[in-house]
Amino acid sequence: MLDNKDQGKIFLSSDYDLDIDERKVKYKNFNIVLCEICKNKINHNWYCRNCYDNENNEEKYRMLYGKCKRCFQAMKIRSWCLSCNSKRFEQDFNKWTSGNDEIDKLIKDSQTSSCILEWIPYDRFTDVKFLTEGGFANISSATWIDGRIEKWDQESNNWKRSEPIKVALKVSKVMKESMNPNPSEDFLNEVLYIE
Structure with a gap:
């Protein structure tokens, strides 16, 4: 029987709202995590490099750092909401x-x-x-x-x-x-x- 680490998991586009630490926790039990959109493997920085290259700047920030839990804006620095x-x-x-x-x-x-x-x-x-x-x-x-x-x-x-x-x-x-x-x-x- 295969355990979770041997099975793949789909990284949802809504997961980009999470910060990197939250993504690590969510997917810690999986060796393979695939992008919901393009099915490429999610990289060690917890975003899809293939999809990232095709996005606007605001979405790139969201993909890299997630969204602030208070104001829901994309963070421009890891774990740091400039506005809040x-x-x-x-x-x-x-x-x-x-x-x-x-x-x-x-x-x-x-x-x-x-x-x-x-x-x-x-x-x-x-x-x-x-x-x-x-x-x-x-x-x-x-x-x-x-x-x-x-x-x-x-x-x-x-x-x-x-x-x-x-x-x-x-x-x-x-x-x-x-x-x-x-x-x-x-x-x-x-x-x-x-x-």
Whole structure:
């Protein structure tokens, strides 16, 4: 008798509404998964490459990343709805400040786009070790105990975060030496291009 792994399964076009993790769970018991439309094998990234090539951009995003469970728009980034997550960040704008209006604006602007910056209080870092002195900042390594935001968790109604991660900290010399911190334009531009 054949078990599920030896039998094929049809990948329905409605499965593109699921995110990649949900697709993996749905089809974990099958070795062969075929596209409902063209009958080609679904690839390891959980979409049909043959059908993908013939679709418009919006449908390609849906095929790659699924649909948001809240607004039902195709996600443009894996596990990340730009529209809904921007609104979630906006709701918290009044709950934090860096103490500097320019930096706050930079962070808030990023949180309503696809590049997310976050204000992280210094007490959320451990094992801080000085590494070197850069042009506009002193650079240290540290462990960020909360970890980075990965996606919105519908069940807990909160951000799902990675495990604690090692990060580089840049402490602005201008801000450190001044009681009324005003970061230079060069420093802010450097922050914009950190990956």
